[in-house]
Amino acid sequence: MISWWSILILASLAIFFFYTLPAVIYARFRMKKHAEKAFHYEFYVASGTLIWFTMGFAYMAAYMEAWEFVGMPSVFVSDGFQWWFIEMLFYLSWVPLWLLISLRLWRPAKIHNYVTPTDIIVHRAGGYERILRILLAIIIFYATVLYIGMIYIPTAGVLTALTNGEVSYHTFLILITIMVIANIFIGGFRAVAYSDVLAGIAFLVAFGVMLYYATAVWGGFGNMMWKAYETKLAEKVFTIDLPMQYFLTMLLLYGPSWLFIPHLITKIYASKDYKSVILGGLFSKLGFIVGAFISPLLIALSFLATYGNQPELPEVTVVEEYPARLFMEILGPSLPMFIIAIGLIAISRTTLDAMMLLGASLIDWDILRRGLHIEVSPRARYWITNGLVVLTAALGILIAINPEHPMVIIGYEFTWPAYAVIAFPTMVALFVDRVNKHGMFWGYLSGFISLILFTYIIWPEAPHNPFGVWEGTLPSAVAVLVELLVSYLTPPPPREHIEEFWGIKREIEIRERIKA
């Protein structure tokens, strides 16, 4: 027999679903108009029609998510402050570089109506299209499934903690998946973006409640901070034992690798105009301040202040349960706790849905349609698309069933390095016209092979290299070096191809017509 509170938490999933339903239905209504013209372009990137306000919340959702909000305070407490601090460092380089890269990604994306991150790469390469599409789709899909698994861990962990373990971690894994998939089925990316607006509002309310209670219990932030810092556990938590080069490569390589992170790329594609790209980007920083800086710091310190002098930390299935445990301890079953629960559900789904769409698009668009040239009827296409969303979600669940590490460590060690071997050769190709199809193909291939070799065979222990640098450093360096070397040893790409990629001819035509 489970308690009324656990039933309420179970019901809160349904309550949250119905709260976002109007936005999802509105998305469905708007989607119909665009889907007739180009189904995939609408389903996966909302036909590039989202205005700055919607994009702002969609970008905010990228950081007001379980990885930052739940994963970071948990790893802060379980593995040390330094793992959270490197997330602060990566943002130092990401912020100034974001618009430099995103505007250059947006220009060809808008001109050629790209659907997946792979589109821009194969178009720029101008050759090896089928094999390159399949190779890139596999690499990105591999990392995306890991990412989805990573997000599932705190999502289900938090909810099970809210019920004091009365409803199992695995039950919540299934329930949250059903809720997210339902939204995607109804309205694709547009539904995801519209419900991000409502989810963002729900989370900000919950954040206010958390901020108030977490500090009020300790008589203010200053008292809580020092109380936390002087506990027995704090000595272990605040010890810095990662090597200097790990921090520096996090700043200089991990940060820039996030400039081509696939779920942010599809958000660039979905932007209606330059205001959506630039102002949306600003909102992502607001999301980062709330979701990645203030909340994790506050929750981790409050957790330390509460449990830091106890002989053992509370017993949990996954460390990501800690934040929910903390608030249950402070508030117990109450209205503020229910508001927090809704906020936690809101942030749990924000990245999951975008990542599931991304994963499905890679198989659907890149492998089946463009790689293998499989043409199907519109009806079959609809079911294949939705079936692939379910498949992506199911593979993510497999990762999350029995996690071996905290989610943040999985991300740094396995997921982001896989994205990095795509990101760096792509960014080099955007700015160096001399890079050709041969260079790009061999660059990606060698990057991915070296990633697998370094991570699983040569150096299976973290950080998967003997130099103490971030896990993504060596495979990214191999990918870029091979790309440049092969490109300069082979003929340059045709000038017409580069001009077509950037839409130069169209730009000149329009400029001349304006002058005339």
Added chain:
Amino acid sequence: MIHINLKLYLNYLLVEGVIMSSKDFKEEIDELGGALFAPRKPWRWEYYIFVYLAGLTIFTYYVISEMMKYQWDPNVSLWGMPLQIAYAVLVSIIWSVTAIIVTPIYYYAMKREINKALGRNTSGKR
């Protein structure tokens, strides 16, 4: 004598795609949301970002060295906060200020680029 019906001739050109109507032309610019006028190569001032990154590397090296030197020590504080937390706050202030400065610069630069292409002055008037 051959009479040329100008209206019919223009329609012929439109149908054959020899010229585009002003509506199509405007629609094309609107649909692309300014994408054609986003520069493909970095603006000259954007290279300063890399100088800024070099500065951030030195800053990071200093901060991490300090944290490694003092480790956990309740007797060491900065601005009334434990050292590690004070540095985290400092880092967050730096990226927040960077975001606040960089966003309007890019917004203005893009707006200027579009206005220039459309033959308007910087305030958007022709």
